[in-house]
Amino acid sequence: MAQPEVNEYSTKDIGAPDGILTNRSVVWIAPKKVELQDRTIPEIGPKDVMVKVIVTGICGSDAHVWCSNPSKQPPVMGHESAGVIVRLGVEVSDRYINQRVAIEPSCPCLECEFCIRGQTNLCAQLEYCGHTADGTLCQYFICRATMTVPIPESVSWKEAGCIQPLAISIQLARRANMRAHQTIAVFGCGPLGLLVIAVAKAYGVAKIIAFDIEQSRIDFAVKHGADIGLLSATNTNSEEPLSFATTFINNIIKQENLGSGVDLSIEASGAEACVHMSVVVTKPGGTYVQAGLGKQLVSVPLFEVTAKELTIKG
Ligand SMILES: [Zn+2]
Ligand SMILES: [Zn+2]
Incomplete structure (x- = not known):
């Protein structure tokens, strides 16, 4: 049977979060080499959310980056994603289950002079999804709730995949x-x-x-x-x-x-x-x-x- 268009996904298709069986992830293992791995999902922290990823754009920078050697242990690729929140950390009060969100793919320290100034994209210790940290080209992604941006129903999933660029x-x-x-x-x-x-x-x-x-x-x-x-x-x-x-x-x-x-x-x-x-x-x-x-x-x-x-x- 043909796969549905990404636009046809709705929150009804998300399924129960406890029914998670796999976390298939595209992992960058060597120059120009990726592998589909079933990665374990990390523990969800008190300020985190778990996002079921619905859409991920492939960026020109992915094509540049994957020609080199992964700098740390092979990371999951992807940084242009949106999806639906399926789990909340115990301290998260401003997000809800089934909420549609785009994911901010940089992980700033929130403590250095640049972060304090509000320029988190310039963070001195910045980790970036799909490059130096595990990315979003996977089924389930855990991040701080503050790194998710709620998006309205009127934005299609295809459009949501373009929010980061x-x-x-x-x-x-x-x-x-x-x-x-x-x-x-x-x-x-x-x-x-x-x-x-x-x-x-x-x-x-x-x-x-x-x-x-x-x-x-x-x-x-x-x-x-x-x-x-x-x-x-x-x-x-x-x-x-x-x-x-x-x-x-x-x-x-x-x-x-x-x-x-x-x-x-x-x-x-x-x-x-x-x-x-x-x-x-x-x-x-x-x-x-x-x-x-x-x-x-x-x-x-x-x-x-x-x-x-x-x-x-x-
Ligand atoms: Zn990009
Ligand atoms: Zn910082």
Whole structure:
């Protein structure tokens, strides 16, 4: 029989928590190697909840990370999950059984200077699900109740699986100080770029220009919020990278009547060529935000950054 679509799940399908027989988990055991293991479920602490995981997104960072060696004992993968609470720790009073929640996948210490300041994503002792700590690509996941975010019935499970990357996109928009009057460029129309475009649309940004090297991704971006979709040039003749980026962007600026460039560029591909193009397309005094994760070490045209007084943020 065909498996039901994730959208068809409802809390009625959850079943009694005491009927837990297995905790099938996708475990990252070696570079590019995962294994389906039946993991024991840890003891639930007094401030914890147990979530039956309904949906987990596979992230681009999973694809990067699994090429390396797991740093500690092989962790369960996954960090973009939502599900239903099936058990409560004895001290939990603000969550309830069968509540639909998204899971915050970072585990901050809540004691260091960054946590105290409210910047838990910068925690000095941060453990991250699926990377340094066991992740959510399993049947049952235990975490602090405060790391679950209640979600309404109107959000489908498919949508719920996007809440974590959506939260990142909203954080990027805040970091970028995104404003309605702006023209922005987004490089890379993968999931992160598309969610940044969706957030920019919600902010009422005046003009959103999406770049990618795949026409199908550009078409999707234009269908879902971008005002203009442009195919990024590829440096097939191994031209000097910065002059290649400058020639391409100058043509785009002329073609699209962008004046001195865009107010804000968000680099969501991690590709070095897009880093160059993003810096070049940003107008003097503008802001550049790096969102994509590519190579560890990438060149940045710092002369241009300095001359144009760009604000660069991570
Ligand atoms: Zn992710
Ligand atoms: Zn901390």
